[in-house]
Amino acid sequence: MKRYFRLLVILVIITSLTIGCTKDTNINKELKTISFAYQDGTPALTAAKLALENETLDEYIGIDYEMVKSPDLLVSKILKEEADIAIVPSNLAAQAFNKGLSYEVVGTSVWGSLYLTSTEDINNIEELKGKEIYSFGKGLTPDLVFTYILNKNGIDPVKDVNISYLNAASEVGPIFLSGKSNLAILAEPLLTTVMMKKEDAKIVFDLNKEWERATGAQNGFPQASLVIKRDLIEINPEFVESFISTYEESRKWAGENKEKLAEYAEKLEISVNKETIEKGILWNNIEIFGIEDCKEEYKIYYNAILDFAPDFIGGKIPDEKLYFEK
Structure with a gap:
């Protein structure tokens, strides 16, 4: 009888621990929405496939796609850290970093155009x-x-x-x-x-x-960059890797599918004339995206600006922490 009682107690303890672990897992997997901000125009075109198809990258994370019309509004969102992910002018990425904000450059969305x-x-x-x-x-x-x-x-x-x-x-x-x-x-x-x-x-x-x-830059100048908040990178690395891969596909697709891109742009109300997209806008270096492949171009760009207009990047060259590492 005592032996039976001991076994019953052990079973109750194991069941309790299992239920507790399940509850903890569910607590850690709360649904949340992150903000992806970018400007109307060419940056929006690079995200068109991603935004319209809205593929689920993580069952617990939704993406709020926000296309802004004003450059000033985009700057405000970055300086207030309201966007978790954004496509920004590459000099703004340096400015934000030099102000102590937690964005990292993941890759080049738009090369010089x-x-x-x-x-x-x-x-x-x-x-x-x-x-x-x-x-x-x-x-x-x-x-x-x-x-x-x-x-x-x-x-x-x-x-x-x-x-x-x-x-x-x-x-x-x-x-x-x-x-x-x-x-x-x-x-x-x-x-x-x-x-x-x-x-x-x-x-x-x-x-x-x-x-x-x-x-002497091999690929020209990085006009616009994809940036992601550091805490998102650290807390949700699998989602971030999936997002980067899907965005990179969207960006490349935009340069290779002009008729479909024109259709997507019209549905998303991107203010680029449909006939213009169908004619075929010029995309420089559509195959080059990841920061690991173009970090040198950023350093050349920032050094040139530092000599010419230092305030444009926040007065100094950003250090290596600006650049995302896989």
């Missing part, structure tokens, strides 16, 4: 001397990249050329189409739209290629 466009035949950069060139984003990436390239080619961007700055990339296209300017810095996908409407327009210089020549 800026182009000097003209109706003139211009064969070398020296021929730009004395010309008026319309551009946008004074003090930001388009301006810094272009003026850096001019300097490296012996052209003073203040004395040798006349750069007329507009407030936004969208304002440059109409000026160029009107004939008021025959030299303009255009960003994709606006470039493709303009060239569809103006038959004599041509790409004079691909600034990504010119950046390679000026700096």
Whole structure:
């Protein structure tokens, strides 16, 4: 009888422990939603497949896809750490890091997509001397990249050329189409739209290629980066790996499936003209994404900016902790 009683007690203890472990597991697996923020335009196109198909990557984690229209709103979300994952200008990733924020750069979403466009035949950069060139984003990436390239080619961007700055990339296209300017810095996908409407327009210089020549960078400059919060990386590494892989597939798919991408963009209300996407926007280095394959390009980019406009990256070069490691 005593032996039977002892066995019964042991069985009760084992059952209690099993139930306790199950409860603890369920507590640790609470449902949660993370925020993925990115700007309307080309960054949104890289995430279109991921956002529309909304594949379940983890049964306990949902993703809130948030496309923002304003660059200022995206900056605010990053500086307030409201986004868990985001596609941001690569200089903003450095700024956030230098402010002590916990984002890591995972890879390059968009490589340089800026182009000097003209109706003139211009064969070398020296021929730009004395010309008026319309551009946008004074003090930001388009301006810094272009003026850096001019300097490296012996052209003073203040004395040798006349750069007329507009407030936004969208304002440059109409000026160029009107004939008021025959030299303009255009960003994709606006470039493709303009060239569809103006038959004599041509790409004079691909600034990504010119950046390679000026700096020695193998793949040009990283225009926009995918960043993820460090605590998400540390707490949910399996989800993060799955997300990175699925986003990378979405990004590559965007560059290879223009008709389907146009359909997805329309459904997601991405403000890129359907005909522009179907025509085929230019994607640089669509096969290169992971930070392990392009860290050197970031270091060259940040070093060039530090010499030219240090405040643009927060006053110093970010250390290795900025870069995600698998």
